[in-house]
Amino acid sequence: MLGFARTGAASRSTGVLGGAVLAALTLTLAACGGSDGTASGSYGFPQAKQDAKAAITVWVDADRSKAVDAFKKANPDTPVKVVSYDGSANGSNSFRTKMQLFDRASNGWPDVVFSTQNNDAAWASQKTNGKPAFAAVLNSGLVPTETIDKFTKGSLDPCTVEGKVYCLRNDLAQVVLWYDTSLMKKFGYTVPTTWEEFQALGEKVASEHPGYVVGTTGDAWTPEIYMWGSKCQANGITGPKQVTVKTDSVECRRAATMLDTLIKNGTTPNVSVFTPEFLKRYTGKVLMMPGPAWYSGAIFNNPDSLNVPAGRIGVAAPLAWSGDQAVTGNVGGGTWFVSSHSQNLAAAEKFVQFVTTSDAYQVDLAPGYPAYAPAAENWVKKQEASDYFATDLKPVTTAGQQIWNGWGSGIFSQEAIWAKTMTPAIANGKSLVDLLPEWQTAIKNQAQVNGYTVK
8 A cells, every 4th residue: 555654653543652753953852961971882882792693683563574574585694583562652661661671680682673752762872770771872883974864854853862863763754734635626625825724724614514624633643733833832852851841832822722713613623533433424524634744644545544545635735824934743753773782783783774774665665754865755756656646745755854843852752741631621622722731731740750850
């Protein structure tokens, strides 16, 4: 099946813990610094005794099994042991929890781990109870500089702590505007270019075509679509263990006000896109939907979801607020880590570089938009050649450069906070504008529990 699908943070149909982020400054990743500040190994971190013949153990979720298969096919002489786990999806935090157990035992660490989250470098770059950081530093010679430099600008920011890169990004999940070209033409509507136009069209749809929708607000990543795209400073990681939370700003209030209007008139219902209720009520009735790149394959071009026929789905650039330049949010995009404990760093690096850069996986098999720019270019060409889309995919590529850098990457999950604090309250009819102070308090409390100083 061609099209976009949720890859970086596991299929949304199985749930996601977010924390999907891109930031321009290395300090936007919430962490306490590098592993120990020493360079006792060849690549800037303490290394285990190396064995070039040792098999590498790779942890992946089910969706990444094809990556392992592709590597094995291309590298039959490199022994790989595969361990399947949940990828830390659904807020399980299993990656971190299991590594802590191995730290206590002083053995058992895998060589490579795929994570569905973008905030794992915040802890994986740190020493734990005197043990070296789990994640190996990648940009001090382990991964070639020319490889790292070819990742889409900003895509490795969630992996970067104080100038050191601790993981490689699998894919991006930039938010764009998806729309049904057939319905837009049938109703005589024009694709909006601003959020104000988006709201106005939503109000018009509610009046002229009740039952049709222009978006949803029932998923935990709702703030990453609307609040992030409005430059709401709810997650402003400003330094190591420092976060600024200001949900009473104009940027937060304007997005909340718009959503209050559209939730009330039924055009952005508080229903998850991965529920039977959504399919029953809105199949054939999705006029527009702001959402990440993977929405196309996970929702529109998916026989188990909306299953929109070929030639109807178009994509437009991220919307701008009047007077502002357009920015966008990011919902996912997974990460690959090499363990600093690996006894075969050469093979581990070879694996991670292959699965993030090789067309044999990223273009031929992976459903998500690759973070590695050359692969992304080829991937787009393949998608366009499928003739599924009604428009070209240039807006998706452009959006990859428009992710706002003011939404940080802390250890705590913004999606988990939203799901617990905001989603039930919206279901009970409360106004998002009125809930903004409660959201701020919830973020502050969770950040402080994780050791952050909150401004």
